[in-house]
Every structure is written in structure tokens, then in C-alpha cells.
Amino acid sequence: MTERELLERFEETVGKDRRIEPRDWMPEGYRATLIRQIAQHAHSEIIGMQPEGEWITRAPSLRRKAILFAKVQDEAGHGLYLYSAAETLGADRDDLTERLISGRQKYSSIFNYPTLSFADVGVIGWLVDGAAICNQVPLCRTSYGPYGRAMVRICKEESFHQRQGYELLMTMMGGTPAQREMVQDAVNRWWWPSLMMFGPPDADSPNTARSMAWKIKRHTNDELRQRFVDMTVPQAERLGVTLPDPGLRWNAGRGHYDFGEPDWAELKRVISGDGPCNAERIARRRAAHEEGAWVREAAAAYAAKRAAGGRAA
Ligand SMILES: [Fe+2]
Numbered sequence: 001m002t003e004r005e006l007l008e009r010f011e012e013t014v015g016k017d018r019r020i021e022p023r024d025w026m027p028e029g030y031r032a033t034l035i036r037q038i039a040q041h042a043h044s045e046i047i048g049m050q051p052e053g054e055w056i057t058r059a060p061s062l063r064r065k066a067i068l069f070a071k072v073q074d075e076a077g078h079g080l081y082l083y084s085a086a087e088t089l090g091a092d093r094d095d096l097t098e099r100l101i102s103g104r105q106k107y108s109s110i111f112n113y114p115t116l117s118f119a120d121v122g123v124i125g126w127l128v129d130g131a132a133i134c135n136q137v138p139l140c141r142t143s144y145g146p147y148g149r150a151m152v153r154i155c156k157e158e159s160f161h162q163r164q165g166y167e168l169l170m171t172m173m174g175g176t177p178a179q180r181e182m183v184q185d186a187v188n189r190w191w192w193p194s195l196m197m198f199g200p201p202d203a204d205s206p207n208t209a210r211s212m213a214w215k216i217k218r219h220t221n222d223e224l225r226q227r228f229v230d231m232t233v234p235q236a237e238r239l240g241v242t243l244p245d246p247g248l249r250w251n252a253g254r255g256h257y258d259f260g261e262p263d264w265a266e267l268k269r270v271i272s273g274d275g276p277c278n279a280e281r282i283a284r285r286r287a288a289h290e291e292g293a294w295v296r297e298a299a300a301a302y303a304a305k306r307a308a309g310g311r312a313a
């Protein structure tokens, strides 16, 4: 088949909402966009283990420790499914890790903020995993098969994450005034960065149109941000916390909540490496990678030995 016929077949498959699989022909731009998006997503899962992982040793009870342990471990699993999905496109796992620790590939800006109290664990579950769910549920229908299938499993676990966060906050809100204050303080700090998780406004997001045409993305950044706000406001009311946005109000005409503009300059700053914890997160990831070198060497030696044994038998 000629390149043109291959492209027509690809576009027909995508147009009919059928999936592109690893063995199928795909335009190089589609492959490159997916590798970049899946790698950034994988990096976010792995770096995202750090802000909450810091609280495992300081969890207030065995029950909270077990829940937090399981959650952080889930995030490692999400990273692994996603790196595997990127490998089906021909990406090399070592190369992706190298790009992350050298700062050439990004991860979600949200994980560059510090966790100052145990209430942050609850607020991350509620708002950060909640925003991740809004972003990720439509990705279960993304056009690339291995990515979509990884997202189905990830989304199930993310909804557990969100619930454990909300349940933790509910418990704290039923506690002492000091505990309620901790929750409100955490909400004040995480609200705006959570809105930034959906990326820049549509007018400032040049790749969105192409990703939508390829059905990698199914909704724009602004659509997903609105969906998140609409979902979260009633939850905040039920919880008894105030979202730190004086512009937040129901708009009956639109059938949505109106809300204020996040500080896009801050988002740019944090993405470009100048957030409160960027250097710390990368340094920790680099150290973990270096300390794990012997494990990778041992695994490779074992695999080689088994392969040699297999041939001899
Ligand atoms: Fe995750």
C-alpha cells in the first residue's frame, strides 16, 4: 500500500472510533504525540508518589498508614502500565527515565507543591486524584488501544483514591477546630494548582485541535476544567469547606459554575522548573534511579542466564 492509502485507512479507523493497535501503521506525528503524552503521564504517576509518600511514616494510625501505602503503591503501578504502553510505540524505558531526570520531559506541575500537613493527603486524594479522574475517564476511549486499556484500570484505582481522600477529610472535619483549620488551609493551597492540572486555556493550547482530530484527546482543557469545578463545588459544600475563589457562583443561564482565572504565569513558572519543589522531586527521582542500578543489572543478568539456559536445553 502507498503511504496515502495507509493514511486513509488510519483516518478511517480513527473516524469510526475503532482503535489503533501497535502493529498498525500510524503517522509519525501521531506516534510522537502519544509517546510524549503517555511518557509525561507515566512520569507524573511516579513523581506523584513523592508528596504523599513523605507522610507514610507520619500517618496518624495504622489504618491511615495502610491506606496511604496502598495508594502510593497504586501510583507506581500506574506508572508501570503507562511506560509499558509507551514501549508498544517503540519508546525505550531507559531513555524516557533519562529524559525525565535530565528535565527534557515534563510531568504534571501539581507534584511540585509541598505537602505541609496530613490534611494535604486528604486534599490530594479529593482534588488532585479528582482532577486526574476528569482528565482520564475520557482517555479510556482514546484512539490508541494499549493507552485506552491501561486507563480503564487506572481510573478504577483513581476513584478509590478520590474516595479515601474525601473520607479522610470528612473525618477531620468532624474533629477538632484545629483539624478543620488544617483541612481549610490545605484546600486553600491546593485549589488553584488543581485547576491548573487541566493545562493552559484552550486559546493558549496549540496542540489540542490536532490531538482531538486524532481522538487522542476527547475534550478540551477548558471543558474538562469546567466539569471538574461543577463536580467539586457540591462536594466542598457537603464537606463544609470554602473554595478560595470569590468569583465562584452558579450561573443558571449557562447551567455551570462560573469561576475565577487561575494564575497562568504561576503555571508557566512551575512547568518551566521554578516551582516550590521541582529540584527536590527530580533529585529524589535521580537518586532512586541510581540506587536501583544494581537491581536492573541483576535482573538483566538473570534474564540473560535464563535465555542461555533455554537455548542449551
Ligand atoms: Fe495514578
Ligand SMILES: [Fe+2]
Pocket: 075, 129, 132, 157, 158, 161
Ligand atoms: Fe491516584
